[in-house]
Amino acid sequence: MATWIRRxxxxxxxxxxxxxxxxxxxxERIAKILPSGYFYDQGSDLKLIDASDMLVIPGMIDMHxxxxxxxxxxxxxxxxxxxxxxxxxxxxxxxxxxxxxPNDCRxxxxxxxxxxxxxxxxxxxxxxxxxxxxxxxxxxxFGDLKAAGAVGVSDDGSPVSDSEVMRRALEYAKYHGLxxxxxxxxxxxxxxxxxxxxxxxxxxxxxxxxxxxxxxxxHRDICLSELTGCPVHIAHVSTEASVExxxxxxxKGIQVTAETAPHYFSLDHTAVIGYxxxxxxxxxxRTPKDIQAIRKGLVEGVIDVIATDxxxxxxxxxxxxxxxxxxxxxxxxxxxxLVLSLVREGVIGLVxxxxxxxxxxxxVLGVQGGYLKEGxxxxxxxxxxxxxxxxxxxxxxxxxxxxxxxxxxxxxxxYLTMTGGRVVWERKA
Amino acid sequence: xxxxxxxxxxxxxxxSLETIKLxxxxxxxxxxxxIRDIKKVPTLRGKSVITFFYEPSTRxxxxxxxxxxxxxxxxxxxxxxxxxxxxxxxxxxTAKNLQAMNPDIIVIRHSSTGAPxxxxxxxxxxxxxxxxxxxxxxxxxxxxxxxIREKKGRIEGLKVVIMGDISHSRVARxxxxxxxxxxxEVTISGPPTMMPDKAESLGVKVVNDxxxxxxxxxxxxxxxxxxxxxxxxxxxSLREYAAYFGVNGNVLKYAKDDAIIMHxxxxxxGVELSSEVADGPRSVIxxxxxxxxxxxxxxxYLLIGGLRVGNVD
Numbered sequence: 001m002a003t004w005i006r007r008x009x010x011x012x013x014x015x016x017x018x019x020x021x022x023x024x025x026x027x028e029r030i031a032k033i034l035p036s037g038y039f040y041d042q043g044s045d046l047k048l049i050d051a052s053d054m055l056v057i058p059g060m061i062d063m064h065x066x067x068x069x070x071x072x073x074x075x076x077x078x079x080x081x082x083x084x085x086x087x088x089x090x091x092x093x094x095x096x097x098x099x100x101x102p103n104d105c106r107x108x109x110x111x112x113x114x115x116x117x118x119x120x121x122x123x124x125x126x127x128x129x130x131x132x133x134x135x136x137x138x139x140x141x142f143g144d145l146k147a148a149g150a151v152g153v154s155d156d157g158s159p160v161s162d163s164e165v166m167r168r169a170l171e172y173a174k175y176h177g178l179x180x181x182x183x184x185x186x187x188x189x190x191x192x193x194x195x196x197x198x199x200x201x202x203x204x205x206x207x208x209x210x211x212x213x214x215x216x217x218x219h220r221d222i223c224l225s226e227l228t229g230c231p232v233h234i235a236h237v238s239t240e241a242s243v244e245x246x247x248x249x250x251x252k253g254i255q256v257t258a259e260t261a262p263h264y265f266s267l268d269h270t271a272v273i274g275y276x277x278x279x280x281x282x283x284x285x286r287t288p289k290d291i292q293a294i295r296k297g298l299v300e301g302v303i304d305v306i307a308t309d310x311x312x313x314x315x316x317x318x319x320x321x322x323x324x325x326x327x328x329x330x331x332x333x334x335x336x337x338l339v340l341s342l343v344r345e346g347v348i349g350l351v352x353x354x355x356x357x358x359x360x361x362x363x364v365l366g367v368q369g370g371y372l373k374e375g376x377x378x379x380x381x382x383x384x385x386x387x388x389x390x391x392x393x394x395x396x397x398x399x400x401x402x403x404x405x406x407x408x409x410x411x412x413x414x415y416l417t418m419t420g421g422r423v424v425w426e427r428k429a
Numbered sequence: 430x431x432x433x434x435x436x437x438x439x440x441x442x443x444x445s446l447e448t449i450k451l452x453x454x455x456x457x458x459x460x461x462x463x464i465r466d467i468k469k470v471p472t473l474r475g476k477s478v479i480t481f482f483y484e485p486s487t488r489x490x491x492x493x494x495x496x497x498x499x500x501x502x503x504x505x506x507x508x509x510x511x512x513x514x515x516x517x518x519x520x521x522x523t524a525k526n527l528q529a530m531n532p533d534i535i536v537i538r539h540s541s542t543g544a545p546x547x548x549x550x551x552x553x554x555x556x557x558x559x560x561x562x563x564x565x566x567x568x569x570x571x572x573x574x575x576x577i578r579e580k581k582g583r584i585e586g587l588k589v590v591i592m593g594d595i596s597h598s599r600v601a602r603x604x605x606x607x608x609x610x611x612x613x614e615v616t617i618s619g620p621p622t623m624m625p626d627k628a629e630s631l632g633v634k635v636v637n638d639x640x641x642x643x644x645x646x647x648x649x650x651x652x653x654x655x656x657x658x659x660x661x662x663x664x665x666s667l668r669e670y671a672a673y674f675g676v677n678g679n680v681l682k683y684a685k686d687d688a689i690i691m692h693x694x695x696x697x698x699g700v701e702l703s704s705e706v707a708d709g710p711r712s713v714i715x716x717x718x719x720x721x722x723x724x725x726x727x728x729x730y731l732l733i734g735g736l737r738v739g740n741v742d
Binding site for chain 2: 203
């Protein structure tokens with residue numbers, strides 16, 4: 001059966017244009033893209049989707065997600081995480097290796113892919129660990145992991161502190177064509193800090209993490225990328241200094257790419273006041289000045305990608321003393337409205353914003369998708385940009401509900417998500 | 430009606446100037462109880478106070494228990510090692526279990542900033558913060574304010590210097606908040622490694638050199654150097670700390686003749702404070718301890734009074 005998506009405003013990430021179009025989906029591919037109003041006679045066996053006043057965008061790709069399976073299925077599973085993804089408009093997600101056991105071998109990578117196949121909603125691209133058990137000592141089998149389906153390597157929350165190991169990882173990853181993703185944090189500098197070091201930490205008496213804890217490692221990784229000639233991708237950029245370092249690296253022609261998460265351009269460190277553990281995240285929420293720099297970095301192309309760092313935690317890890325609570329927040333369902341809010345504020349153009357959620361992560365990871373044209377796989381999201389609602393706990397599809405955005409008024413959400421020509425999410429009513 | 434209109438005392442930050450004055454005035458009337466022959470009044474008879482100390486303490490716990498007993502309240506003390514926390518119970522569960530026994534006040538000290546605030550959200554009892562992480566130690570600041578007012582007759586317009594590891598000191602934070610609210614001018618002093626980030630945002634001046642810092646000050650408050658921080662490179666050695674940042678007779682030469690010396694205890698003699706200064710004529714360190722009981726009597730009395738008029742939920 002074919003699907004006819006009518007009168008949507010198609011966001012073309014290849015040309016930068018937005019035009020009202022009709023799309024004919026046949027099987028798993030886009031058969032035709034036609035000017036709106038064209039009569040397409042396909043007989044009776046044609047599903048009609050009215051996308052008037054909606055945006056039709058390439059299926060969004062989130063390159064930084066924690067799925068918690070195997071090991072912490074009470075927080076999230078591959079299946080629930082994929083459902084949360086499609087509910088948020090993501091047709092593909094890359095999952096970080098900090099599971100139990102960690103994804104540091106073929107067996108775990110294959111298991112995750114098998115669970116994703118069973119779930120059958122979003123595409124899942126495993127990111128494997130750089131080192132065994134994410135301990136920063138011994139490289140994992142990059143070749144075997146890539147053959148099993150891993151698209152990149154990262155030790156994520158346990159960054160590779162040993163610069164020699166990081167150098168070798170980059171050299172070896174270059175040979176295998178695996179993207180190295182770095183969580184930049186000097187663990188000695190962040191020490192026992194639990195929030196951004198600044199006037200808020202000083203005022204409410206919590207140990208701080210200086211902005212420099214991120215920047216020094218960003219600088220190191222850019223230097224190592226230059227040394228090895230291997231591209232490096234900087235995860236969840238949160239500070240002004242990091243943006244500046246990445247800008248300079250790019251200007252020198254070093255192959256550095258970067259992502260930020262919606263909370264780093266939406267919330268500042270005052271969100272922690274009251275010891276709100278749902279606002280505890282690593283790297284921590286920074287200052288309004290950092291937010292401005294992140295926004296500028298997005299517009300100027302210093303930051304290539306918006307990724308959520310979706311990090312599900314249960315009340316067992318969150319309803320605790322602030323310093324004992326786990327870091328991280330869920331983000332799959334709030335990313336799109338937070339990005340659209342930037343667009344409405346006039347910070348960034350719509351197409352550029354959508355690129356950072358689609359074609360840009362596809363290029364960084366070297367995976368399919370990110371654009372819509374005739375013949376391409378029908379991974380797409382229909383967005384209702386003006387839909388207003390209060391984001392509430394009962395709308396959360398993820399198994400975990402740890403979001404600082406609960407109760408916030410949002411504008412814009414997902415009307416429909418399609419993966420490989422199949423409708424995998426539809427907004428109710 | 431004498432009550433605090435608060436369920437809990439979590440920090441100086443939450444208190445209005447009027448409330449601070451009310452506590453100090455109430456403490457004044459309670460101070461007399463401790464010098465009576467029979468050191469007990471029936472004010473809180475039938476009330477129960479739990480002191481729950483997750484971190485070691487002699488002075489503060491004894492002071493709170495003494496205060497409660499002099500008001501005829503029943504006291505039960507729990508420490509981390511005797512509680513179920515060692516069995517892995519969460520703080521919220523422990524708090525709910527304590528609440529199930531209907532205490533009137535839970536006095537808590539905890540190594541985590543915000544732990545008393547977390548408990549306060551889950552119990553009906555009044556919660557008194559007896560020190561949380563590096564955040565606040567409100568009863569200490571109140572007894573310090575009481576002592577300053579007693580010795581100097583006022584707080585407004587006084588010049589106060591707080592010396593030591595300000596970054597990691599809940600005593601400093603509470604005192605800065607309280608002194609600023611009461612209209613004092615506050616300077617902090619110590620090595621740069623011990624000054625908090627954006628210290629000026631607290632409304633204080635930073636003067637690293639102790640000789641410079643004590644100049645023209647009415648009150649010199651010296652903090653305990655936590656020996657366990659040695660090796661974290663906040664200072665090279667105790668010897669060097671004493672030589673460059675310790676308060677001794679030589680440093681005091683730069684201070685006013687009528688400046689008073691305060692210290693929350695316990696003192697590391699010969700480190701942050703020399704014995705000649707600690708035991709000297711300007712020292713009011715033991716008066717602080719005496720006043721601590723009166724101030725804590727006032728806190729318990731006012732909080733329970735507040736609860737009595739139905740200020741819960």
